Amino acid sequence: MKSQRLLFVVLAAALFAFGPLAKAEVGEVRVAKQLGISYLPLMYMENLGLFEKHAKAQGIAELKVTWSTFTGGGPMNDALISGNLHFASGGVGPFATLWDRTRSSIAVKGVTAMNSMPLYLNTRNPNVKTIKDFTSKDKIALPSVKVSIQAVTLQMAAAQAFGEENYAKLDPLTVSMGHVDGMAALLSGAGEITAHFTSPPYQYQELAQPGVRRVLSSYEVLGGPATFNVVWTTTKFRESNPKIYKAFVAAFEEAVELINKDKRTAAENYLKWSKEKDTVENIFQILSDPEIEYTMTPKNVMKYVDFLHKVGTLKVKPASWKEMFFPEVHHLPGS
Structure with missing residues (x-):
């Protein structure tokens, strides 16, 4: 009897000690993206099944991946906080804000940068040559007032x-609109929208139309190439699902490699998957622009962060970009 009780105690202790390690990872992962060519790596992951492929390599045979599309970082952050989303993606502004606000709770951090891309502020107002020329008669469409990366860049320019x-100073002129709606409003010439701060490919499509000119590029404001989009998740999800997290990073890395290896095929895939009306040649030219790069390396993120901290949006200023990202990308030459 004593030996049986001893065996029971030992087994119970073993289950207690190793139970958390043996806990199954989630069976369904919810990932969100937004519209535009900047989200092409996630489109590759979705349409080529790269996430599921790398999950199998980690020993997870049947991983269900549910994809959703949002029009801005704000609603995506709400979904992540509520537990209805596992991986969010968007601009540096919404990401940095959530990192700051969740440091003592769910501890959101960056998984990887997605790209470096210039953002253009375009206008159809012939009197606007620089941002100093905007008046109360102008309205500037951008994804989310005050919080989107376009809104933050406009504040930095101001x-x-x-x-x-x-x-x-220019915040009262801004109006929240998705990229497609903002472009339509600008090009219609009929409404109050006289300018649009957007992203590829929409900014190039706008500039192809008569009467539209570029007022500003984010690279001019930042002093060089800068990260546009980031993927982020919570510390709890990463720690509770190490295999799934590792599979996501590997899948994203493969997607970036595929895009950079064959940009013409990437252009064809983008039009096929996005259903947007454009030509392969136009999209290929955009992807071939030396200012556009698909990369996991965070670039000039700290310039955005420094500004957001200076104006009070962020309460805490990280010592470096690495404090905001999980270790898997710390080996990269970020800034």
Whole structure:
């Protein structure tokens, strides 16, 4: 009897000690993306089944991946906080804001950068040559007022043009619109929207139309190439699902490699998957622009972060970009 009780105690202790390690990872992963060519790596993962492929390599035979499309980072962050989303993606602004606000709770961090791309502020107003020429009669469409990466970049540009204390000078002119709706509003010429701060491919499609000109590029504001989009998740999800997390990173890396290896095929795939009306040649030219790069390396993220901290959007300033990202990308030459 004593030996049986001893065996029971030993087994119970073993189950207690190793139970968490043996806990199964989630059977369904929910991933969100947004519209535009900047999300092409996630489109590759979705349409080529790369996430599932690498999950199998990690020993997870049947992983269900559910994809959804959002029009901005704000609603995506809400879904992540509520537990209805596992991987979010969007601009540096929404990501940095959520990193700051969740440091003592769910601890959101970056999984990887997605790309480096310039963002253009375009206008159809012939009187606007620089941002100093905007008046109360102008309305600027962008994904999300004050929080989108376009909104933050506009504030940085305003600080440079009007003085740091006037960083929000142009905020009253901004209107929240998805990329497609913003482009339609700008090109219609009929409504109040006279300018659009957007992203590829929409900014190039706008500039192809008569009467539309570029007022500003985000690279001018940042002083060089900068990360546009980031993927982020919670520390709890990463720690509870190490195999799935590793599979996601591997799948994303393969997607980036496939895009960079054959950009013409990437252009064909983008049009096929997005259902957008454009030509392969136009999309190929966009992908071939030396200013556009699909990369996992965070670039100039700290310039955005420094500004957001300076104006009070972020309460805490990280010591470096690595403090905001999980270790899997720390070996990259980020900034």
